[in-house]
Amino acid sequence: MALLSGISLPWSLPLTLVVYAVVVAAAVWIYRDARARGSRYAVVWGLSTLVFTILPVLAYLYLHRDAGPAR
Numbered sequence: 001m002a003l004l005s006g007i008s009l010p011w012s013l014p015l016t017l018v019v020y021a022v023v024v025a026a027a028v029w030i031y032r033d034a035r036a037r038g039s040r041y042a043v044v045w046g047l048s049t050l051v052f053t054i055l056p057v058l059a060y061l062y063l064h065r066d067a068g069p070a071r
Contacts, residue, residue, distance in 0.1 A: 031049075037067065
């Protein structure tokens with residue numbers, strides 16, 4: 001690690017921004033979908049996705065796999 005400590009990678013900032021954008025987009029999608037399904041916990045689903053990233057997404061998809069698309 002000491003070898004790379006002073007090296008600045010030119011793609012690190014754009015890559016970081018893309019990762020954050022994907023996480024925010026997933027949180028917004030889950031919030032909107034949960035709200036469309038009438039969930040009382042739509043805000044909790046959205047915020048947990050922002051904090052824990054992939055685990056709430058997988059849990060949400062698993063729990064709502066049989067419900068079909070929200071209208």
